[in-house]
Amino acid sequence: MTGPDTHPHDHGHNHDHHDDHDHARTFQPDIEDSPFSHYQVMAEALGEVLIEKGVITADELRRQLEWLDSRSPEAGARLIARAWTEPDFKEKLLEDVNAAAESMGMDAGDIPIRAIENTPDVHNVIVCTLCSCYPRGLIGLPPDWYKSREYRSRTVREPRKVLAEFGTVIPEDVEVRVHDSTADLRYLVLPMRPEGTEGMDADALAELVTRDCMVGVSLPKSPGD
Amino acid sequence: MNQQFKVGDTVRVRRAYPPGHVRAPYFSRGKTGIVDEIAGAYRNPEELAYGRYDGEALPLYRVLFRQADLWPDYDGSAADTTIVDVYENWLEPAEGGQG
Numbered sequence: 096m097t098g099p100d101t102h103p104h105d106h107g108h109n110h111d112h113h114d115d116h117d118h119a120r121t122f123q124p125d126i127e128d129s130p131f132s133h134y135q136v137m138a139e140a141l142g143e144v145l146i147e148k149g150v151i152t153a154d155e156l157r158r159q160l161e162w163l164d165s166r167s168p169e170a171g172a173r174l175i176a177r178a179w180t181e182p183d184f185k186e187k188l189l190e191d192v193n194a195a196a197e198s199m200g201m202d203a204g205d206i207p208i209r210a211i212e213n214t215p216d217v218h219n220v221i222v223c224t225l226c227s228c229y230p231r232g233l234i235g236l237p238p239d240w241y242k243s244r245e246y247r248s249r250t251v252r253e254p255r256k257v258l259a260e261f262g263t264v265i266p267e268d269v270e271v272r273v274h275d276s277t278a279d280l281r282y283l284v285l286p287m288r289p290e291g292t293e294g295m296d297a298d299a300l301a302e303l304v305t306r307d308c309m310v311g312v313s314l315p316k317s318p319g320d
Numbered sequence: 321m322n323q324q325f326k327v328g329d330t331v332r333v334r335r336a337y338p339p340g341h342v343r344a345p346y347f348s349r350g351k352t353g354i355v356d357e358i359a360g361a362y363r364n365p366e367e368l369a370y371g372r373y374d375g376e377a378l379p380l381y382r383v384l385f386r387q388a389d390l391w392p393d394y395d396g397s398a399a400d401t402t403i404v405d406v407y408e409n410w411l412e413p414a415e416g417g418q419g
Contacts, residue, residue: 207360267397270397270400270401271401275403277345279360280380
């Protein structure tokens, strides 16, 4: 395929657009080009009814979407890194994640979030088998795999195999504990602080905390990774 | 909050298959576990789904199952577990043994 830098057109000349195969080859469908699924139609309809009835305004809906889209794992990473460096803060985080986040000026949202601590004896991993519950306020929108039927069904059925596919091999003498987050709470894994990070401050440590290690499918990066 | 079970109690998820919006995962039905934590009380999502808001808040439990009890052919470590968040309307008392 011809890249943009080697675009063969000479726009100065009068070429025949019907013969413009290069554009045809780079055609990318717009989002409306495939039919809406039943559930997309239902979601659109619900939004429209709520607006029509005056329950919410279109601007409120937009603002909420904008808030959700603006969340990122950076917030969660800052919480984890601080918990690694300050025992008092760790206690606070384990007690009430939303309050701990608020004390750092972060908005974790209204849904209660729990921190689940990994230990040398227990590795935790989060899944929502019934839908795709996820601590969005602290780590952003869930990746597609988190919402996939494969991940949702296999993580409770064969968690060690799923973890291995993420490159995470948990020793047999460590308990794998799956948390099925199907109700009113959301979960964030508090991973163990990696070895070799003794001299690092919270800002540097936060760089090691990835989205996936807060879901529990992975471990934090090592310094220098 | 008035809850029927306490931490450490052995409970069974009801083996029931009602139609409609159901929040007890299929794989947990009929399985026995231990109450790991009482996680507050919330409006019943199975009612909320139909726009019914009355009724008392329902206690929510974190119920710990041994993987070997959920899946008889589980081939990971015998120590592996799953915690499922289950509302009280889905739980019944069970004997101490695993089943």
